[in-house]
Amino acid sequence: TFNGTWKVDRNDNYEKFMEKMGINMVKRKLASHDGLKITIEQNGDKFHVKESSNFRTLEIDFTLGVTFEYSLADGTELSGSWAMEGDMMKGxxxxxxxxxxxxxxxxxxxxxxxxSYNYEGVDAKRIFKKD
Ligand code: MYR
Incomplete structure (x- = not known):
């Protein structure tokens, strides 16, 4: 289950990924130590996610398979959806x-x-532990 509060423990290739995303070095340095915490509450197809980091706090609701909007901390806007494939969430x-x-x-x-994250051929991971 994804439910619970998760705090980022370590990153793998995250700075390279952010570089590919076009994020400048100062922001990359800050973002790789952002203390990201996410609280996930899943009810069937519906998710409520609380996100908090050094940059911001926000709450978002989404339903599997339904498109929603999400803005990254630097203002970059995304549109898309999550799906469940076996025990993996795929966004x-x-x-x-x-x-x-x-x-x-x-x-x-x-x-x-x-x-895990992929953008333009660059893969990264952030690994979270139960808070
Ligand atoms: C959620 O489930 O937490 C809300 C939706 C997340 C959408 C996709 C997340 C991609 C984040 C990429 C971080 C990139 C930083 C450069």
Missing amino acids: TFNRKDNGKLLTTTRIVQNDELIQ
Whole structure:
């Protein structure tokens, strides 16, 4: 289950990923130590996610398979949706500014939530532990 509060523990290739996204070095440095915490409440197809980091706090509701809008901390807007594939969440989003695809997955393994990201051929991961 994805339910619970998850705090980022470590990143894998996240700075390279952000560079590909066009985020400048100062912001990348800050973002790689953003203390991101996410609280996930799943009820069937419906999710409520609370996000908090050094940058902001926000709450978002979405339903699997239903398109919604999401803005990154730097203001970049995405539009897309999450789907469930087995025990993996698969997100398919497009940047609104250039139309390019950003894909992401979430899976819980060994008490860790692993979120992967892909943009323009660059893969990254953020690994979260139960808070
Ligand atoms: C959620 O489920 O937490 C809300 C929706 C998340 C949408 C996609 C997340 C992609 C985040 C990419 C971070 C990139 C930073 C450069």
